[in-house]
Amino acid sequence: xxxxxxxxxxxxxxxxxxxxxxxxxxxxxxxxxxxxxxxxxxxxxxxxxxxxxxxxxxxxxxxxxxxxxxxxxxxxxxxxxxxxxxxxxxxxxxxxxxxxxxxxxxxxxxxxxxxxxxxxxxxxxxxxxxxxxxxxxxxxxxxxxxxxxxxxxxxxxxxxxxxxxxxxxxxxxxxxxxxxxxxxxxxxxxxxxxxxxxxxxxxxxxxxxxxxxxxxxxxxxxxxxxxxxxxxxxxxxxxxxxxxxxxxxxxxxxxxxxxxxxxxxxxxxxxxxxxxxxxxxxxxxxxxxxxxxxxxxxxxxxxxxxxxxxxxxxxxxxxxxxxxxxxxxxxxxxxxxxxxxxxxxxxxxxxxxxxxxxxxxxxxxxxxxxxxxxxxxxxxxxxxxxxxxxxxxxxxxxxxxxxxxxxxxxxxxxxxxxxxxxxxxxxxxxxxxxxxxxxxxxxxxxxxxxxxxxxxxxxxxxxxxx
Numbered sequence: 001x002x003x004x005x006x007x008x009x010x011x012x013x014x015x016x017x018x019x020x021x022x023x024x025x026x027x028x029x030x031x032x033x034x035x036x037x038x039x040x041x042x043x044x045x046x047x048x049x050x051x052x053x054x055x056x057x058x059x060x061x062x063x064x065x066x067x068x069x070x071x072x073x074x075x076x077x078x079x080x081x082x083x084x085x086x087x088x089x090x091x092x093x094x095x096x097x098x099x100x101x102x103x104x105x106x107x108x109x110x111x112x113x114x115x116x117x118x119x120x121x122x123x124x125x126x127x128x129x130x131x132x133x134x135x136x137x138x139x140x141x142x143x144x145x146x147x148x149x150x151x152x153x154x155x156x157x158x159x160x161x162x163x164x165x166x167x168x169x170x171x172x173x174x175x176x177x178x179x180x181x182x183x184x185x186x187x188x189x190x191x192x193x194x195x196x197x198x199x200x201x202x203x204x205x206x207x208x209x210x211x212x213x214x215x216x217x218x219x220x221x222x223x224x225x226x227x228x229x230x231x232x233x234x235x236x237x238x239x240x241x242x243x244x245x246x247x248x249x250x251x252x253x254x255x256x257x258x259x260x261x262x263x264x265x266x267x268x269x270x271x272x273x274x275x276x277x278x279x280x281x282x283x284x285x286x287x288x289x290x291x292x293x294x295x296x297x298x299x300x301x302x303x304x305x306x307x308x309x310x311x312x313x314x315x316x317x318x319x320x321x322x323x324x325x326x327x328x329x330x331x332x333x334x335x336x337x338x339x340x341x342x343x344x345x346x347x348x349x350x351x352x353x354x355x356x357x358x359x360x361x362x363x364x365x366x367x368x369x370x371x372x373x374x375x376x377x378x379x380x381x382x383x384x385x386x387x388x389x390x391x392x393x394x395x396x397x398x399x400x401x402x403x404x405x406x407x408x409x410x411x412x413x414x415x416x417x418x419x420x421x422x423x424x425x426x427x428x429x430x431x432x433x434x435x436x437x438x439x440x441x442x443x444x445x446x447x448x449x450x451x452x453x454x455x456x457x458x459x460x461x462x463x464x465x466x
Contacts, residue, residue: 004234006225010462011255012237013221014156021243025154026163028216030170032110033147035207036140037171038178039117042199043082044301045182045319047075049196055126062127072420079419081130085137087412090145093138094405097146098398102220105146113139114207121200141412145405152392153222157460161337164389168330172381179323226397271395271403279394280407282452287411289448290387292418292441293353294380296434301373307431308369322373329381342390343453347446349383354442361435393456396465
Protein backbone atom coordinates (compact mmCIF):
# COMPACT_ATOMS: atom_id res chain seq x y z
CA UNK A 1 0.00 0.00 0.00
CA UNK A 2 1.44 3.37 -1.05
CA UNK A 3 1.94 5.94 1.70
CA UNK A 4 -0.04 9.18 1.49
CA UNK A 5 2.16 12.17 0.60
CA UNK A 6 1.72 15.93 1.20
CA UNK A 7 0.99 16.20 -2.53
CA UNK A 8 -1.91 13.75 -2.16
CA UNK A 9 -3.29 15.67 0.84
CA UNK A 10 -3.29 18.92 -1.14
CA UNK A 11 -4.98 17.29 -4.15
CA UNK A 12 -7.72 15.78 -1.98
CA UNK A 13 -8.42 19.11 -0.29
CA UNK A 14 -8.57 20.92 -3.63
CA UNK A 15 -11.15 18.51 -5.06
CA UNK A 16 -13.67 19.14 -2.23
CA UNK A 17 -16.81 20.84 -3.59
CA UNK A 18 -18.49 23.97 -2.29
CA UNK A 19 -20.72 22.56 0.45
CA UNK A 20 -22.02 23.15 3.97
CA UNK A 21 -19.18 21.16 5.57
CA UNK A 22 -16.46 23.41 4.14
CA UNK A 23 -18.36 26.67 4.58
CA UNK A 24 -19.11 25.86 8.22
CA UNK A 25 -15.37 25.65 8.93
CA UNK A 26 -14.81 28.98 7.17
CA UNK A 27 -17.58 30.57 9.24
CA UNK A 28 -16.14 29.25 12.51
CA UNK A 29 -12.68 30.59 11.66
CA UNK A 30 -14.24 33.90 10.67
CA UNK A 31 -16.06 34.20 13.98
CA UNK A 32 -12.64 34.13 15.60
CA UNK A 33 -11.67 37.21 13.62
CA UNK A 34 -14.88 39.10 14.47
CA UNK A 35 -13.64 40.31 17.83
CA UNK A 36 -10.15 40.85 16.52
CA UNK A 37 -11.80 43.40 14.19
CA UNK A 38 -13.82 44.70 17.14
CA UNK A 39 -10.54 45.43 18.94
CA UNK A 40 -8.94 46.99 15.87
CA UNK A 41 -11.83 49.30 15.09
CA UNK A 42 -12.98 50.46 18.49
CA UNK A 43 -9.90 52.73 18.62
CA UNK A 44 -11.51 55.43 16.47
CA UNK A 45 -14.92 55.23 18.12
CA UNK A 46 -13.90 55.32 21.79
CA UNK A 47 -11.35 58.11 21.27
CA UNK A 48 -13.64 60.96 22.37
CA UNK A 49 -14.58 59.13 25.59
CA UNK A 50 -11.01 58.20 26.44
CA UNK A 51 -9.89 61.79 26.00
CA UNK A 52 -12.73 63.07 28.17
CA UNK A 53 -11.58 60.67 30.92
CA UNK A 54 -8.34 62.66 31.22
CA UNK A 55 -6.14 59.66 30.45
CA UNK A 56 -3.86 61.45 28.01
CA UNK A 57 -2.42 64.30 30.05
CA UNK A 58 1.39 64.29 30.37
CA UNK A 59 1.08 63.36 34.05
CA UNK A 60 -1.20 60.39 33.32
CA UNK A 61 0.89 59.13 30.39
CA UNK A 62 4.06 58.73 32.44
CA UNK A 63 6.81 57.24 30.26
CA UNK A 64 4.59 57.58 27.18
CA UNK A 65 4.72 61.36 27.48
CA UNK A 66 8.26 61.10 26.07
CA UNK A 67 6.74 60.07 22.72
CA UNK A 68 6.01 63.76 22.25
CA UNK A 69 9.56 63.95 20.91
CA UNK A 70 8.38 62.09 17.79
CA UNK A 71 5.15 64.10 17.62
CA UNK A 72 3.03 61.47 19.37
CA UNK A 73 1.05 63.09 22.13
CA UNK A 74 -2.30 62.59 23.82
CA UNK A 75 -4.53 59.99 22.20
CA UNK A 76 -1.85 59.44 19.55
CA UNK A 77 0.06 57.40 22.14
CA UNK A 78 -2.84 54.91 22.26
CA UNK A 79 -2.84 54.53 18.46
CA UNK A 80 0.94 54.19 18.52
CA UNK A 81 0.73 51.48 21.22
CA UNK A 82 -1.92 49.60 19.24
CA UNK A 83 0.12 49.35 16.06
CA UNK A 84 3.41 48.86 17.89
CA UNK A 85 1.85 45.80 19.54
CA UNK A 86 0.54 44.57 16.20
CA UNK A 87 3.97 45.01 14.65
CA UNK A 88 5.70 43.21 17.51
CA UNK A 89 3.18 40.35 17.27
CA UNK A 90 3.60 39.71 13.55
CA UNK A 91 7.39 40.14 13.52
CA UNK A 92 8.47 38.40 16.71
CA UNK A 93 5.70 35.79 16.96
CA UNK A 94 4.70 35.56 13.30
CA UNK A 95 6.29 32.13 13.06
CA UNK A 96 4.24 30.70 15.94
CA UNK A 97 1.62 29.17 13.64
CA UNK A 98 4.37 27.58 11.52
CA UNK A 99 5.94 26.07 14.64
CA UNK A 100 2.96 25.07 16.78
CA UNK A 101 0.09 24.75 14.31
CA UNK A 102 -2.68 26.93 12.94
CA UNK A 103 -5.37 25.79 15.39
CA UNK A 104 -3.21 26.09 18.51
CA UNK A 105 -2.14 29.65 17.75
CA UNK A 106 -5.64 30.62 16.57
CA UNK A 107 -7.05 29.50 19.94
CA UNK A 108 -4.47 30.98 22.30
CA UNK A 109 -4.00 34.29 20.51
CA UNK A 110 -7.77 34.78 20.83
CA UNK A 111 -7.55 34.14 24.57
CA UNK A 112 -4.50 36.41 24.82
CA UNK A 113 -5.99 39.57 23.41
CA UNK A 114 -9.41 38.95 24.96
CA UNK A 115 -7.88 38.80 28.45
CA UNK A 116 -5.47 41.70 27.96
CA UNK A 117 -8.16 43.95 26.51
CA UNK A 118 -10.43 43.23 29.47
CA UNK A 119 -7.61 44.17 31.86
CA UNK A 120 -7.00 47.34 29.84
CA UNK A 121 -10.61 48.45 30.37
CA UNK A 122 -9.96 48.87 34.11
CA UNK A 123 -6.83 51.02 33.85
CA UNK A 124 -6.93 54.57 35.19
CA UNK A 125 -3.74 56.09 33.85
CA UNK A 126 -2.67 56.62 30.26
CA UNK A 127 0.59 54.81 30.97
CA UNK A 128 -1.04 51.55 32.15
CA UNK A 129 -3.71 51.82 29.47
CA UNK A 130 -1.07 52.00 26.73
CA UNK A 131 0.99 49.17 28.22
CA UNK A 132 -1.98 46.80 28.17
CA UNK A 133 -2.97 48.00 24.71
CA UNK A 134 0.51 47.12 23.47
CA UNK A 135 0.35 43.65 25.06
CA UNK A 136 -3.14 43.00 23.64
CA UNK A 137 -1.93 44.14 20.22
CA UNK A 138 0.66 41.37 20.19
CA UNK A 139 -2.15 38.81 20.48
CA UNK A 140 -4.38 40.06 17.71
CA UNK A 141 -1.36 40.76 15.52
CA UNK A 142 -0.59 37.03 15.60
CA UNK A 143 -4.28 36.21 15.07
CA UNK A 144 -4.51 38.26 11.87
CA UNK A 145 -1.66 36.33 10.24
CA UNK A 146 -2.89 32.95 11.46
CA UNK A 147 -6.42 33.36 10.11
CA UNK A 148 -5.22 34.25 6.60
CA UNK A 149 -2.90 31.25 6.62
CA UNK A 150 -5.58 28.95 8.00
CA UNK A 151 -8.19 29.81 5.37
CA UNK A 152 -5.90 29.65 2.35
CA UNK A 153 -4.71 26.16 3.34
CA UNK A 154 -8.13 24.66 4.09
CA UNK A 155 -10.19 26.02 1.20
CA UNK A 156 -10.17 24.41 -2.28
CA UNK A 157 -8.63 26.56 -4.99
CA UNK A 158 -11.91 27.05 -6.91
CA UNK A 159 -13.47 29.22 -4.24
CA UNK A 160 -10.62 30.68 -2.17
CA UNK A 161 -11.68 34.17 -3.20
CA UNK A 162 -15.26 33.64 -1.99
CA UNK A 163 -13.94 32.17 1.24
CA UNK A 164 -12.00 35.36 1.98
CA UNK A 165 -14.95 37.54 0.99
CA UNK A 166 -17.16 35.63 3.45
CA UNK A 167 -14.47 35.80 6.13
CA UNK A 168 -14.20 39.56 5.83
CA UNK A 169 -17.95 40.06 5.48
CA UNK A 170 -18.46 38.30 8.83
CA UNK A 171 -15.51 40.15 10.38
CA UNK A 172 -16.61 43.59 9.22
CA UNK A 173 -20.19 43.02 10.43
CA UNK A 174 -18.89 43.84 13.91
CA UNK A 175 -17.73 47.34 12.93
CA UNK A 176 -21.23 48.88 12.77
CA UNK A 177 -21.88 47.26 16.14
CA UNK A 178 -18.79 48.96 17.59
CA UNK A 179 -19.84 52.28 16.07
CA UNK A 180 -23.40 51.94 17.39
CA UNK A 181 -22.24 51.00 20.89
CA UNK A 182 -19.81 53.93 20.93
CA UNK A 183 -22.44 56.34 19.64
CA UNK A 184 -24.87 55.32 22.38
CA UNK A 185 -22.46 54.59 25.27
CA UNK A 186 -19.43 56.86 24.94
CA UNK A 187 -21.30 60.14 25.62
CA UNK A 188 -22.80 58.73 28.86
CA UNK A 189 -21.58 56.95 31.98
CA UNK A 190 -23.93 54.00 32.56
CA UNK A 191 -24.10 53.16 36.28
CA UNK A 192 -21.24 55.59 36.86
CA UNK A 193 -18.91 53.54 34.62
CA UNK A 194 -17.18 55.28 31.71
CA UNK A 195 -19.00 54.47 28.47
CA UNK A 196 -15.80 53.68 26.57
CA UNK A 197 -14.94 51.02 29.16
CA UNK A 198 -18.29 49.34 28.51
CA UNK A 199 -17.56 49.25 24.77
CA UNK A 200 -14.17 47.61 25.38
CA UNK A 201 -15.49 45.01 27.84
CA UNK A 202 -18.37 43.95 25.57
CA UNK A 203 -15.83 42.94 22.94
CA UNK A 204 -13.93 40.73 25.38
CA UNK A 205 -17.13 39.04 26.53
CA UNK A 206 -18.07 38.23 22.94
CA UNK A 207 -14.61 36.86 22.16
CA UNK A 208 -14.92 34.42 25.07
CA UNK A 209 -18.14 33.04 23.57
CA UNK A 210 -16.43 32.51 20.20
CA UNK A 211 -13.51 30.71 21.85
CA UNK A 212 -15.95 27.98 22.89
CA UNK A 213 -16.62 27.17 19.20
CA UNK A 214 -13.02 26.23 18.39
CA UNK A 215 -13.74 22.47 18.63
CA UNK A 216 -15.45 22.59 15.22
CA UNK A 217 -12.25 23.69 13.44
CA UNK A 218 -9.67 21.07 12.34
CA UNK A 219 -5.94 21.62 12.19
CA UNK A 220 -4.62 22.45 8.72
CA UNK A 221 -3.86 19.14 6.94
CA UNK A 222 -1.35 20.95 4.72
CA UNK A 223 0.58 22.12 7.79
CA UNK A 224 0.49 18.66 9.36
CA UNK A 225 1.74 17.07 6.14
CA UNK A 226 4.52 19.65 5.82
CA UNK A 227 5.60 18.76 9.37
CA UNK A 228 5.78 15.06 8.49
CA UNK A 229 2.58 14.26 10.42
CA UNK A 230 0.97 12.75 7.35
CA UNK A 231 -1.14 10.19 9.23
CA UNK A 232 -2.85 12.98 11.20
CA UNK A 233 -3.39 14.95 8.00
CA UNK A 234 -4.82 11.85 6.32
CA UNK A 235 -7.26 11.32 9.20
CA UNK A 236 -8.57 14.90 9.01
CA UNK A 237 -8.97 14.84 5.23
CA UNK A 238 -10.69 11.44 5.37
CA UNK A 239 -13.12 12.80 7.98
CA UNK A 240 -13.86 15.85 5.82
CA UNK A 241 -14.41 13.63 2.75
CA UNK A 242 -16.80 11.33 4.61
CA UNK A 243 -18.82 14.31 5.88
CA UNK A 244 -19.02 15.81 2.39
CA UNK A 245 -20.10 12.50 0.84
CA UNK A 246 -22.77 12.03 3.53
CA UNK A 247 -23.97 15.60 2.98
CA UNK A 248 -24.15 15.45 -0.83
CA UNK A 249 -24.95 11.77 -1.28
CA UNK A 250 -22.53 11.38 -4.19
CA UNK A 251 -18.95 10.17 -4.59
CA UNK A 252 -16.17 12.74 -4.85
CA UNK A 253 -14.28 13.18 -8.10
CA UNK A 254 -10.80 11.62 -8.19
CA UNK A 255 -8.03 13.90 -6.84
CA UNK A 256 -5.70 15.43 -9.41
CA UNK A 257 -2.27 15.94 -7.88
CA UNK A 258 -0.25 18.86 -9.19
CA UNK A 259 3.42 19.66 -8.76
CA UNK A 260 4.13 19.64 -5.05
CA UNK A 261 5.93 22.12 -2.88
CA UNK A 262 9.45 21.23 -1.89
CA UNK A 263 9.29 19.04 1.20
CA UNK A 264 11.32 19.49 4.34
CA UNK A 265 11.82 22.36 6.77
CA UNK A 266 12.01 25.65 4.88
CA UNK A 267 13.77 28.65 6.43
CA UNK A 268 12.42 32.19 6.60
CA UNK A 269 15.42 33.28 4.52
CA UNK A 270 13.70 31.54 1.59
CA UNK A 271 11.41 34.57 1.17
CA UNK A 272 14.51 36.37 -0.16
CA UNK A 273 15.50 33.57 -2.53
CA UNK A 274 15.33 34.17 -6.28
CA UNK A 275 11.80 32.74 -6.50
CA UNK A 276 10.25 34.79 -3.71
CA UNK A 277 12.40 37.93 -3.46
CA UNK A 278 10.28 39.93 -5.89
CA UNK A 279 7.05 38.88 -4.14
CA UNK A 280 8.47 39.80 -0.75
CA UNK A 281 9.60 43.26 -1.86
CA UNK A 282 6.33 43.89 -3.69
CA UNK A 283 4.10 42.80 -0.78
CA UNK A 284 6.17 44.66 1.82
CA UNK A 285 5.93 47.95 -0.09
CA UNK A 286 2.28 47.31 -0.97
CA UNK A 287 1.36 46.75 2.68
CA UNK A 288 3.06 49.98 3.63
CA UNK A 289 1.07 51.83 0.94
CA UNK A 290 -2.39 50.32 1.39
CA UNK A 291 -2.49 50.84 5.15
CA UNK A 292 -2.08 54.61 4.70
CA UNK A 293 -5.47 54.66 3.02
CA UNK A 294 -7.18 51.94 5.03
CA UNK A 295 -6.34 53.18 8.53
CA UNK A 296 -5.67 56.75 7.45
CA UNK A 297 -9.43 56.92 7.01
CA UNK A 298 -10.86 54.25 9.33
CA UNK A 299 -8.85 55.26 12.41
CA UNK A 300 -9.73 58.90 11.92
CA UNK A 301 -13.36 58.88 10.71
CA UNK A 302 -14.93 60.86 13.59
CA UNK A 303 -11.94 63.23 13.71
CA UNK A 304 -12.05 63.81 9.95
CA UNK A 305 -15.77 64.56 10.17
CA UNK A 306 -15.18 67.06 12.99
CA UNK A 307 -12.47 68.67 10.83
CA UNK A 308 -15.13 69.11 8.13
CA UNK A 309 -17.28 71.11 10.58
CA UNK A 310 -19.40 68.35 12.13
CA UNK A 311 -19.80 68.40 15.94
CA UNK A 312 -18.63 65.42 17.99
CA UNK A 313 -22.04 63.87 18.69
CA UNK A 314 -23.18 64.27 15.09
CA UNK A 315 -19.77 63.05 13.93
CA UNK A 316 -20.23 59.78 15.86
CA UNK A 317 -23.66 59.40 14.28
CA UNK A 318 -22.28 59.91 10.76
CA UNK A 319 -19.38 57.58 11.58
CA UNK A 320 -21.96 54.93 12.49
CA UNK A 321 -23.74 55.41 9.15
CA UNK A 322 -20.43 55.03 7.31
CA UNK A 323 -19.59 51.96 9.43
CA UNK A 324 -22.79 50.27 8.23
CA UNK A 325 -21.07 49.91 4.86
CA UNK A 326 -18.13 47.96 6.31
CA UNK A 327 -19.54 44.47 5.55
CA UNK A 328 -21.02 45.48 2.18
CA UNK A 329 -17.75 45.50 0.22
CA UNK A 330 -16.82 41.88 1.00
CA UNK A 331 -20.46 40.81 0.51
CA UNK A 332 -20.55 42.28 -2.99
CA UNK A 333 -17.10 40.88 -3.62
CA UNK A 334 -18.51 37.38 -3.24
CA UNK A 335 -20.18 37.88 -6.63
CA UNK A 336 -16.85 38.22 -8.47
CA UNK A 337 -14.22 36.99 -5.99
CA UNK A 338 -13.19 34.00 -8.12
CA UNK A 339 -14.23 35.40 -11.50
CA UNK A 340 -12.01 38.48 -11.62
CA UNK A 341 -8.28 38.06 -11.08
CA UNK A 342 -7.34 38.81 -7.47
CA UNK A 343 -4.72 41.45 -8.34
CA UNK A 344 -7.24 43.32 -10.51
CA UNK A 345 -9.67 43.46 -7.60
CA UNK A 346 -6.94 44.91 -5.39
CA UNK A 347 -6.01 47.56 -7.96
CA UNK A 348 -9.65 48.50 -8.56
CA UNK A 349 -10.26 48.85 -4.82
CA UNK A 350 -7.25 51.14 -4.41
CA UNK A 351 -8.33 53.34 -7.33
CA UNK A 352 -11.85 53.74 -5.92
CA UNK A 353 -10.43 54.56 -2.47
CA UNK A 354 -8.40 57.41 -3.94
CA UNK A 355 -11.37 58.87 -5.83
CA UNK A 356 -13.73 58.56 -2.84
CA UNK A 357 -11.22 60.24 -0.52
CA UNK A 358 -10.97 63.15 -2.94
CA UNK A 359 -14.76 63.49 -2.91
CA UNK A 360 -14.81 63.37 0.90
CA UNK A 361 -12.21 66.14 1.12
CA UNK A 362 -14.11 68.47 -1.20
CA UNK A 363 -17.72 67.70 -0.17
CA UNK A 364 -19.85 70.73 0.66
CA UNK A 365 -22.77 68.90 2.30
CA UNK A 366 -23.19 66.32 5.03
CA UNK A 367 -24.95 64.01 2.57
CA UNK A 368 -21.98 63.95 0.18
CA UNK A 369 -19.63 63.49 3.13
CA UNK A 370 -21.47 60.37 4.26
CA UNK A 371 -21.89 58.97 0.72
CA UNK A 372 -18.21 59.43 -0.13
CA UNK A 373 -17.26 57.91 3.24
CA UNK A 374 -19.44 54.90 2.46
CA UNK A 375 -17.92 54.56 -1.02
CA UNK A 376 -14.40 54.69 0.45
CA UNK A 377 -15.29 52.05 3.03
CA UNK A 378 -16.78 49.64 0.49
CA UNK A 379 -13.80 49.98 -1.85
CA UNK A 380 -11.32 49.56 0.99
CA UNK A 381 -12.95 46.33 2.11
CA UNK A 382 -13.01 44.84 -1.39
CA UNK A 383 -9.30 45.59 -1.52
CA UNK A 384 -8.86 44.15 1.97
CA UNK A 385 -10.42 40.71 1.45
CA UNK A 386 -8.67 40.35 -1.91
CA UNK A 387 -5.17 41.14 -0.66
CA UNK A 388 -5.47 39.10 2.54
CA UNK A 389 -6.03 36.00 0.42
CA UNK A 390 -3.55 37.09 -2.25
CA UNK A 391 -0.50 37.45 -0.02
CA UNK A 392 -1.15 34.13 1.74
CA UNK A 393 -1.28 32.36 -1.63
CA UNK A 394 2.21 33.51 -2.62
CA UNK A 395 4.30 31.51 -0.14
CA UNK A 396 4.81 27.77 0.59
CA UNK A 397 3.16 25.99 3.52
CA UNK A 398 6.24 25.51 5.79
CA UNK A 399 6.87 29.27 6.01
CA UNK A 400 3.49 30.72 5.04
CA UNK A 401 2.69 32.21 8.45
CA UNK A 402 6.19 33.67 8.93
CA UNK A 403 6.29 35.07 5.39
CA UNK A 404 2.85 36.67 5.64
CA UNK A 405 3.80 38.00 9.06
CA UNK A 406 6.94 39.60 7.64
CA UNK A 407 5.29 41.38 4.70
CA UNK A 408 2.24 42.27 6.78
CA UNK A 409 4.45 43.77 9.50
CA UNK A 410 5.21 46.68 7.19
CA UNK A 411 1.57 47.71 7.31
CA UNK A 412 1.72 47.71 11.14
CA UNK A 413 4.97 49.68 11.15
CA UNK A 414 3.67 52.20 8.64
CA UNK A 415 0.32 52.54 10.42
CA UNK A 416 2.07 53.45 13.67
CA UNK A 417 3.85 56.37 12.00
CA UNK A 418 1.42 57.32 9.23
CA UNK A 419 -0.98 58.29 12.00
CA UNK A 420 1.54 60.98 12.96
CA UNK A 421 1.63 62.22 9.39
CA UNK A 422 -2.17 62.23 9.10
CA UNK A 423 -2.44 64.18 12.36
CA UNK A 424 0.16 66.69 11.21
CA UNK A 425 -1.43 67.11 7.76
CA UNK A 426 -4.86 67.53 9.34
CA UNK A 427 -3.53 70.30 11.56
CA UNK A 428 -1.66 72.15 8.81
CA UNK A 429 -3.60 71.48 5.60
CA UNK A 430 -6.93 70.04 6.70
CA UNK A 431 -8.73 67.09 5.13
CA UNK A 432 -7.61 67.99 1.55
CA UNK A 433 -3.97 67.50 2.57
CA UNK A 434 -4.85 64.10 4.06
CA UNK A 435 -6.65 63.19 0.83
CA UNK A 436 -3.54 63.97 -1.28
CA UNK A 437 -1.40 61.83 1.04
CA UNK A 438 -3.82 58.90 0.82
CA UNK A 439 -4.25 59.30 -2.94
CA UNK A 440 -0.50 59.14 -3.55
CA UNK A 441 -0.24 55.97 -1.47
CA UNK A 442 -3.07 54.35 -3.44
CA UNK A 443 -1.30 55.09 -6.74
CA UNK A 444 1.87 53.49 -5.38
CA UNK A 445 -0.07 50.36 -4.38
CA UNK A 446 -1.66 50.08 -7.83
CA UNK A 447 1.71 50.28 -9.58
CA UNK A 448 3.31 47.70 -7.26
CA UNK A 449 0.56 45.10 -7.67
CA UNK A 450 0.09 45.80 -11.37
CA UNK A 451 3.76 45.51 -12.30
CA UNK A 452 5.11 42.92 -9.86
CA UNK A 453 2.10 40.86 -8.75
CA UNK A 454 1.55 37.37 -10.26
CA UNK A 455 -1.91 36.03 -11.17
CA UNK A 456 -3.32 33.50 -8.68
CA UNK A 457 -7.01 32.83 -9.39
CA UNK A 458 -7.87 29.14 -9.77
CA UNK A 459 -4.30 27.93 -9.24
CA UNK A 460 -3.34 25.39 -6.60
CA UNK A 461 -1.06 26.66 -3.83
CA UNK A 462 1.44 24.03 -4.91
CA UNK A 463 1.44 25.40 -8.49
CA UNK A 464 2.16 28.89 -7.20
CA UNK A 465 4.98 27.68 -4.97
CA UNK A 466 6.55 24.63 -6.65
